Amino acid sequence: MIRDTQVPLSALPAGEVGLVRALTGGRGLVARLAALGFIPGTEVMMLQNFGRGPLLVAVRNTRVALGRGEAARIWVSRKRG
Amino acid sequence: MVERVSQAQRTITVALAGQPNVGKSTVFNLLTGLSQHVGNWPGKTVERKTGIHQHNGTIMRIVDLPGTYSLTANSLEERIARDYIIKERPDVVVAVADATALERNLYLVAELLSLPVPVIVALNMIDVAEQQGLHIEPHVLEAALGLPVVPMVATKGRGLTELVEAIARLAQGEVAYAPSRPRIREDHRAVLEELERLIADAVPEPYPNDWVALKLLEGDEELTRMIREQLAPERWEEVHSILRRHEDAVLAVAGGRYEWIGRMVRAAVTRPRAGQISLTERLDRVAAHPVWGLGLLLGVLGLVFFLTYAIGSPLQGLLEAHLVRAGADWAARLLAGAPAWLVGLVANGLIGGVGRVLTFLPILLVFFAAFGFLEDLGYMARAAYVMDRFMHRMGLHGKSFLPLFLGFGCNVPAVMGARVVEGERARLLTILVAPLVPCTARMAVLAFLVPIFFGRASTLVSWGLVAFNLLILVLLGIGLNKLVFRGERAAFIMELPLYHIPNLRTIGLFVWRRTAAFIRRAGTIILAVSVLIAALAALPSGELGSSYLAAIGRFLAPLGALMGLGWEMMVALLTSFVAKETAIATLGVLYGAGAGGEAGLAGILGSLLAPSAALAFLVVEMLFIPCAATVATIRQETGSWRWTLLDVALLLVLSLAMGLLVYQGARLLGWGT
Structure with a gap:
């Protein structure tokens, strides 16, 4: 069974995959994130997250660096198998 | 004889669009050689490069647009690029795309296709994609997109002749141009049509009506201001309340584009086996580590x-x-x-x-x-x-x-x-x-x-x-x-390119x-x-x-x-x-x-x-x-x-x-x- 809990992307540990659920924040930021492919239903894999500072994710076959503040605006459900 | 003269004088304008780091400058340099002129966009601090390429008596004026991820008015570069395309109407827009990040790069193509200009995709770095085990069939992609796709390795000058020929043929109407265009996600189509109807007689030349409606839904500040100034106050209230009720429409627009991208690449791209750790990933374990x-x-x-x-x-x-x-x-x-x-x-x-x-x-x-x-x-x-x-x-x-x-x-x-x-x-x-x-x-x-x-x-x-x-x-x-x-702090969002x-x-x-x-x-x-x-x-x-x-x-x-x-x-x-x-x-x-x-x-x-x-x-x-x-x-x-x-x-x-x-x-x- 897959349990579905929504967390901000910034809370996703390295190596885990999340499914984008919602974007919060200003329109400008949402538009930029959406253009990069952060859209509900998209898989995001956390590549690097040390709990502080910026983090590194893989989305749609590219590596994207995000500030912690920006990552906190992306809500994902953790994929657990 | 007369025809020959008119052909010799033919001048077309070609704009180069593309995201940052896709080799757009290299393509520009290949095309223009020493005929480059570097200046600034009028009133802006953004560099404007133009140049000339001659092909069989056709003079191609090449304009290098600033590198942009999309065409929303988020940045100066994006505003310049879209204003140029809308107001100057180049004969052909060449979208330079990085084959190793095709999905991301097709996003800009999706945006370009909602503007009234013919588009060619220059699929650059096809060799790097192959090295990574990424196999792309240009013809399949071309058939899906309904527009010319030219595979290139710009750093080695490969694909340049084909690109120039494709530009010339498209400008002369010698190729069928029937692109498949992305659409807004289904749940927002009725809203988009409603908006188009409401603003129909208020959109000033040369802006395309449907494009402006789409941008309103995306929350584009510049165009929102323009429409507010053009519309009668009651009509604007109507538009404004629709926009307020659909503040998340930007996701439907972007989502629609990525759905379209998914359809485009499905048949054309074969990916390497999952789980394979790339060189970039291994290098980044050190280079991107905080210590x-x-x-x-x-x-x-x-x-x-x-x-x-x-x-x-x-x-x-x-x-x-x-x-x-x-x-x-x-x-x-x-x-x-x-x-x-x-x-x-x-x-x-x-x-x-x-x-x-x-x-x-x-x-x-x-x-x-x-x-x-x-x-x-x-x-x-x-x-x-x-x-x-x-x-x-x-x-x-x-x-x-x-x-x-x-x-x-x-x-x-x-x-x-x-x-x-x-x-x-x-x-x-x-x-x-x-x-x-x-x-x-x-x-x-x-x-x-x-x-x-x-x-x-x-x-x-x-x-x-x-x-x-x-x-x-x-x-x-x-x-x-x-x-x-x-x-106040600006957002940090940055793509990390692959090492090469x-x-x-x-x-x-x-x-x-x-x-x-x-x-x-x-x-x-x-x-x-x-x-x-x-x-x-x-x-x-x-x-x-x-x-x-x-x-x-x-x-x-x-x-x-x-x-x-x-x-x-x-x-x-x-x-x-x-x-x-x-x-x-x-x-x-x-x-x-x-x-x-x-x-x-x-x-x-x-x-x-x-x-x-x-x-x-x-x-x-x-x-x-x-x-x-x-x-x-x-x-x-x-x-x-x-x-x-x-x-x-x-x-x-x-x-x-x-x-x-x-x-x-x-x-x-x-x-x-």
């Missing part, structure tokens, strides 16, 4: 500086000895009978000024080459990522690190390089603190003065001074951010463009200010000691006394406005070290100046107002005299206050007096 990455960055910086000075300095010395001094001597001989002030003006002002620009070049060339190499390798994005956590403290983000790093070479390209920083405030803040990065010219002053006074502690003192500068930079950044920008083997042409171009900009901007200004200062130093009598410049120096003497500095040292500081290392030349003249050269000057200074005063001088010199070229560039890039003068005033007060503090502090402690 190892920082260590690596420090090592890389150290190596860059070592190379810069190990290769650049001897060349600089050679130029100085054989070209500049010879030139000055030659001028002095030529003007043997002329009045002293004229000789001074020509030898010191004109030839000295040209020499200063010239002798900078070797160091800058090596530094820019190293920087260009690291950038093309893909490393600089990692450096920005690693530095983000530090830049944060100043209200900046990682991207600001790149222009600031460039500042170690010369502050002029650093200020210009701030263009890569997104967000007006972050960009302005980056520009304002950039002059505090110790440039090669200040390092030259440091390298000359420190050993005279500090003997075995020289290395320590030099590093200390550089570190002190950077500390002040950070503090000023924090202060400005808190007080002026009220802690650097291309010599790309690096060469990087070096050439930075160096050319330095010569254009700095060159002319350094020359002009050189002549001005030389005039002040030579008039009215031809004797520096009784010149206007000396009078200004004596006027400043009481201020200098507080730092243990004589009027000569104050004049030296003043003349460092020309270019920082001018300070030494000025001291040489003022202390009459003439025949003894720099060695003689060193002796005189050593006996005249207490170490505490020397330290104060160095501190002031390192922090002092930026050189004339940097000031002019700050003015140009901020477009504001207010910010420029504020920055100059801040640095002036800061540097003198620090100098005072150092000198008086040292005296209090009874050191070095």
